Amino acid sequence: MSYQLSEGACLKLHHAAPDDREVFDGPYTLQILSLKKIGKHQEGINQPSDRYRVVLSDGTHFLQAMLATQLNEMANDKTIQRHTVIAAERLSCNYVQDKRLIILMALRVLGLPEERIGEPTGLDDRSAGPVPTAPAPAPAPAPAPEKSSQSSNRSAAxxxxxxxxxxxxxxxxxxxxxxxxxxxxxxxxxxxxxxxxxxxxxxxxxxxxxxxxxxxxxxxxxxxxxxxxxxxxxxxxxxxxxxxxxxxxxxxxxxxxxxxxxxxxxLETTNLPMIKYSFVTLAELQDSPKDSTCDVIAILKDYTDVTEITSKTTNRNLKKRELNLVDKSGFSVRLTLWGNQAENFVPDEQNPVIAFKSVKVGDFNGRSLGMIGTSTLTQNPDIPESHALRGWYDSSGSNASFQSHSNGGGFSGGGTGGGFNRSDLKPLADMKLEANRITDSEDKAVSFSTRATIMHIRGENIAYPACKDCNKKVVDDGSGWRCDKCDKSWEKPTYRYIMSFAVSDHSGQLWFQGFNEAGVVIFGREADEVVEIKERDETQYNLILYQAVCKTYNFLLRAKRDSYNDNSRIRYGVSRITPLNYKEETDALLDLLDSPWGQQPYNVESNAMEL
CATH class of the missing domain: 2.40.50.140 (Nucleic acid-binding proteins)
Known part of the structure; x- marks a missing residue:
């Protein structure tokens, strides 16, 4: 449901005189951007009960107000909360210690959208309405020396x-x-x-x-x-x-x-926490979306030396070091340090406990982690989770075996590498049946391994112009290709695949969505080259599409329900795609024949294996 906020309401309330009842008697359709409880003696008010501060938005501007105490119960029972859209039916304005204070006296809840409406900006307090006159202040004392003034300010701070x-x-x-x-x-x-x-x-x-x-x-x-x-x-x-x-x-x-x-x-640091964590186990990373951030705590099993690679997008040399982490969930994961962090990393001891704050989740080989600008790393932190992990590893964890997310999201069994899991192979029809059980309320994806043949590739929009630093889409603004995220412009973009293609097997057909890594495997060339051919020679481009179909691959997929044009559907995103290795496939079939399944007696009457 969409909401039409009362544009200009915040500006009108901001400039209105306290006695202008025509303005303060609303109603206005506004959105609550923030709702916070304040102490009994803040805001210059000495009240008998707690108060709530709200930030109200009309979609263009926002302003701060206080919630009248008779409305406190609506905040306490979550009737109103962040992003709630309200009809502000009555407000008032007072001055407390020469400070303008707007109070929300009566309201009606209209709905609760999922996010902020518009891009509101703040209003300058200095442009507010007139402040009531006050007695002339006493003559100011002679200014103290600058050093004394600084000392006084610091004492107050x-x-x-x-x-x-x-x-x-x-x-x-x-x-x-x-x-x-x-x-x-x-x-x-x-x-x-x-x-x-x-x-x-x-x-x-x-x-x-x-x-x-x-x-x-x-x-x-x-x-x-x-x-x-x-x-x-x-x-x-x-x-x-x-x-x-x-x-x-x-x-x-x-x-x-x-x-x-x-x-x-x-220098007085009591009652201030060092850092707050919200840890997930390494096993739970499978349910963490790609490019999300999370906190993890794990044992450093081993690590590599610093290596240098050249970025394909920027041609800059980057230094990296990889850490192999394990925890009590029985999983291991690879985490990458970059730049100075990679060069300066030195373990405090053999197999230290390391807590990571806000590391980025990747999908390389199933699941991986990487340090980004806002990430932090702390060795052997003095927290309960660290002590528990240390005790587990010293007593039994050092001799345990660990699974990697590269095995089809944590399943054991023979795999072809790259995340495909042969032991959990599903036909398309069975996969579709299971994926359709995902409800609209479920936010997590379900992983599948399958083998299928590409039958058709949509060639209209096969790639998008991307930023050379962050891979987000860039827009041609006339003077260059601009990335809003990085706040940079490029003379020309780098193209990355964004593909939709139909696959089939003996059981049916489905549409898969794949990104740059999938496109490179399918076409055997970078997206820049394919886009250049498409713009130069449409016939050659169609030939490339023709040569890419009727080929069979092993797929690792993540199925998730989403909505498009108000229609609920299942999207099958390709996490990993690998061409068939026929020697490996043959070895797997020979192993299957040597297994108990392959040694079952043959039933002549039914001309079938006894299952």
């Missing part, structure tokens, strides 16, 4: 700070006391506005996490001041709505570090 969960775009004078749990490298970038640099950090206190980013000169100034693991007082940054596509930190807001931002190290 040590005794008054705001929890991270209390930050919002409508607070200017705030200080947080938080630990740096992650700090990226100082990155350089280039776009249409020129070149620059940036880095980001994640701050954490006992109430939550928030991401902060600094650019250019501010980045040069603050980068050496902030160190992972240390606690700081931070103030005078700008709080904005978080850009979720650049961050996996669970917070609706983020901090922009600016020229006047103050950072002071705090």
């Amino acid at each position: 040590r005794t008054n700070w705001l929890p991270i969960e209390g930050l919002s775009p409508y607070q200017n004078n705030w200080t947080i006391k938080a630990r740096v749990t992650q700090k990226s490298e100082l990155k350089h970038y280039s776009n249409q506005r020129g070149e620059g640099k940036l880095f980001n950090v994640t701050f954490m206190d006992e109430t939550g996490e928030i991401r902060a980013t600094a650019f250019n000169q501010v980045a040069d100034t603050l980068y050496p001041k902030l160190e992972e693991g240390k606690v700081y007082y931070v103030s005078k940054g700008k709080v904005n709505l978080a850009k979720k596509k650049f961050s996996n930190v669970m917070n609706d807001f983020e901090i922009g570090l600016e020229k006047n931002t103050e950072v002071e190290e705090c």
